[in-house]
Structure formats: C-alpha cells, structure tokens
Amino acid sequence: MELTELGWNNQFNDSFNAVKSENVFPARVATAQREIYSILSETGEYRAEITGKIRFNAASISDLPVVGDWVMARLSPEGNLAVIEAILPRKTKFSRKSPGEITEEQVLVSNIDIVFLVNGLDTDFNLRRIERYLILAVNSGIKPVILLNKTDLCDNLQERVEEVKSIATGHPIHTLSAANNMGIEFLDEYITKGVTVSFIGSSGVGKSTIINRLLGEERLKVGTVRESDGKGKHITTHRELILLPGGGIVIDNPGLRELRLWAEEDSLDTTFNDIKDIAANCRFKDCKHADEPGCAVRAAMENGALDPKRFNNYTKVKKELRYLATRKEKIKSRNAKVVWEKNISKLTKQMQEHKRKYEH
Numbered sequence: 001m002e003l004t005e006l007g008w009n010n011q012f013n014d015s016f017n018a019v020k021s022e023n024v025f026p027a028r029v030a031t032a033q034r035e036i037y038s039i040l041s042e043t044g045e046y047r048a049e050i051t052g053k054i055r056f057n058a059a060s061i062s063d064l065p066v067v068g069d070w071v072m073a074r075l076s077p078e079g080n081l082a083v084i085e086a087i088l089p090r091k092t093k094f095s096r097k098s099p100g101e102i103t104e105e106q107v108l109v110s111n112i113d114i115v116f117l118v119n120g121l122d123t124d125f126n127l128r129r130i131e132r133y134l135i136l137a138v139n140s141g142i143k144p145v146i147l148l149n150k151t152d153l154c155d156n157l158q159e160r161v162e163e164v165k166s167i168a169t170g171h172p173i174h175t176l177s178a179a180n181n182m183g184i185e186f187l188d189e190y191i192t193k194g195v196t197v198s199f200i201g202s203s204g205v206g207k208s209t210i211i212n213r214l215l216g217e218e219r220l221k222v223g224t225v226r227e228s229d230g231k232g233k234h235i236t237t238h239r240e241l242i243l244l245p246g247g248g249i250v251i252d253n254p255g256l257r258e259l260r261l262w263a264e265e266d267s268l269d270t271t272f273n274d275i276k277d278i279a280a281n282c283r284f285k286d287c288k289h290a291d292e293p294g295c296a297v298r299a300a301m302e303n304g305a306l307d308p309k310r311f312n313n314y315t316k317v318k319k320e321l322r323y324l325a326t327r328k329e330k331i332k333s334r335n336a337k338v339v340w341e342k343n344i345s346k347l348t349k350q351m352q353e354h355k356r357k358y359e360h
C-alpha cells in the first residue's frame with residue numbers, strides 16, 4: 001500500500017526524515033487500546049507497543065499515540081510486533097477536556113482534515129450541543145461539516161435546517177438518512193483519496209451506519225436506540241481508522257458522553273461572531289449586556305434578532321473557557337515553579353561543590 005493512500009504528505013515526510021534512524025518505518029495508528037496499538041504501513045498492519053521512553057517522557061495523556069497519529073516504528077526481531085519510537089508532530093488534533101477533575105487535554109483523533117458533526121433529527125437534536133461541537137472544531141483548525149441524520153424521523157426538516165443555519169456561522173450543513181441510504185452521495189465530494197475524516201457525535205446518531213454505507217458493507221456493528229429518549233447504547237467502544245475502497249480514510253468514534261471544552265477563549269469570536277458583531281454596537285465598550293443603557297445585545301434579543309438561548313449558551317461557555325484558562329495558567333506557573341526550584345537546588349549543589357573543592 002502507498003503511504004499517500006494512508007494520508008501521508010510532505011509535512012510528515014520532513015518530520016520523519018528529521019528523526020529517522022536505521023530500520024525504522026513510518027506508520028499510522030489505526031486503533032489504540034490501553035497502550036496496545038495497531039498500525040498501518042507500506043508493508044501492512046502490525047500490532048505495536050510504545051517504548052518506555054515515550055511513556056516516561058509523557059507529561060500527559062496527549063503525549064501518547066492516538067488514532068490518526070503518524071509514528072516512527074521499528075519491527076521486533078521476531079517481526080510480528082512493532083515498537084513505536086516516536087510520534088510525528090500532529091497536523092491537527094480534535095481534543096476535549098479529559099473527563100474527571102484533572103485539567104488535561106484529551107486528544108480524541110489526530111491528523112484529520114474534516115470532522116463530521118453528526119446529529120440525529122430525532123430526540124437527539126440539540127442546537128446548544130452543536131454550538132459546543134463547533135467550538136471544538138474551530139479551535140482545532142479542522143473543517144467542520146454538520147450532518148443532520150435520520151431525516152425519515154423528522155416532519156419539520158426545513159425548520160430544523162433553518163435553526164441550524166442560524167447558529168452554523170457559515171459551516172456546511174447536510175441532511176441524510178443513512179439507514180435508508182438516502183442523501184449520502186455528497187459525502188464523496190468531501191472524502192477523496194488521501195483525505196482523513198472523522199465522525200463525531202452522541203451515541204445512537206448513526207455514525208457507524210454512515211460509515212457502513214461508505215464501505216458498502218455492514219462491517220461496523222451498529223446498535224439500536226432506546227425507544228423512550230432516542231439515546232444510543234454505546235455500541236462502538238473504540239476508535240478505529242478505516243480505509244475506504246474508493247480512497248479516503250475515516251475514523252469512527254464511540255458516542256461522546258461528555259463534551260467538556262478544551263479551547264482558547266478567543267475561539268468564541270468565530271463561533272459566536274454574530275454576538276460579537278451585535279455587541280460592537282453597545283454604548284459601552286465593556287458592556288456586560290446586563291442592565292447597562294444602550295445595550296445592543298439585549299435590544300437584539302428583544303426584537304428577535306438574537307435567540308436568548310443562544311446568548312445564554314454563549315455566556316455559559318465563556319465562563320467555562322475562562323475557568324479553563326485560569327486552571328491552565330495555575331498549572332503552568334506551578335510547573336514553572338517546580339522547574340525553578342529544581343534549577344535552584346542544582347545551582348546550590350554546584351556552589352557547595354565548588355566551595356568544597358577550593359576550600360581545601
């Protein structure tokens with residue numbers, strides 16, 4: 001198989017040449033489960049592990065390989081197991097804040113060109129969630145495409161599309177019914193040879209169903225949704241990179257339970273640019289849009305130009321990202337302090353040694 005069919009490009013080639021040694025080869029991570037990986041290369045697929053050095057040097061989970069990564073690998077003497085010696089710099093990464101209390105980035109997939117944000121037009125439909133997905137995509141620099149699946153279950157399709165349009169800030173929106181193989185042709189225009197795409201969304205929205213349609217066979221397991229609320233049953237349990245017969249690379253994801261944001265605060269200027277534009281007309285530059293006179297944002301909500309629910313979500317997300325930025329800043333200064341203390345103690349030791357040497 002040619003590396004370009006796996007998404008290889010000049011950037012990866014340069015990174016690889018800069019670090020390569022004898023008997024290593026480039027490969028792409030197809031699955032990653034508890035530090036057991038499968039990697040795809042010119043000569044085929046291998047099971048792989050990481051070196052102790054990668055594990056030891058990893059400051060956080062995002063320093064370990066993820067599905068989509070390009071790596072430098074070496075075959076074990078027996079030739080059936082590979083060892084990953086380095087991760088090549090990622091071109092893009094789609095991240096969230098890792099679940100739980102720890103303030104840490106969790107890279108879900110890397111080196112993707114397009115992220116399809118999949119939504120069900122049944123009870124899953126939620127504009128506020130789409131806004132959150134868009135923040136993550138915009139922050140990652142990956143082109144987002146919004147998919148509204150299950151058109152067969154929706155009797156107010158046009159209305160839904162208009163609602164999504166009003167929050168999509170120009171990103172493309174497509175409707176389809178994957179289960180009925182209807183309206184899926186447009187995907188071919190996005191997924192061309194060497195292009196990597198990923199499907200992200202809640203459990204049960206039809207991510208694996210769509211990929212099976214692209215494959216032309218029922219290769220991925222799909223599940224049913226709960227009748228009462230349309231929620232999926234987390235059928236896909238791990239990420240997987242799959243090559244499509246017509247060229248193109250797709251990564252299936254398990255349904256996301258939690259979508260905690262990992263993004264810079266200024267990504268809101270893009271995802272909520274309508275609010276930014278309206279706020280530019282507030283009388284006071286530092287208007288909090290609470291009870292100040294001449295507030296253009298409140299006026300827009302009153303005259304129907306801005307949906308108060310969108311504004312509420314904006315405020316909520318802004319707070320969340322502010323908190324995240326403070327936490328990151330704290331961790332940074334704590335780490336800097338540790339480095340500083342280490343340096344000081346090293347210096348003190350050197351001085352003591354110097355003194356000992358010359359005092360006698």
Ligand SMILES: Nc1nc2c(ncn2[C@@H]2O[C@H](COP(=O)(O)OP(=O)(O)OP(=O)(O)O)[C@@H](O)[C@H]2O)c(=O)[nH]1
Pocket residue numbers: 149150151152153176177178179180201202203204205206207208209210221222223224225232233234235236237253254255256
């Ligand atoms: N009515 C209808 N059902 C669909 C459509 N697309 C998918 N489904 C059904 O939705 C259910 C869930 O589909 P999956 O493809 O397993 O969903 P998923 O997003 O991969 O879910 P997880 O793997 O759990 O994250 C299955 O019963 C599918 O048949 C559609 O267009 N219309």
Ligand SMILES: [Mg+2]
Pocket residue numbers: 207208209221222235236252253254255
């Ligand atoms: Mg699935």
Ligand SMILES: [Zn+2]
Pocket residue numbers: 279282283287288289290292294295296297298
């Ligand atoms: Zn205002």
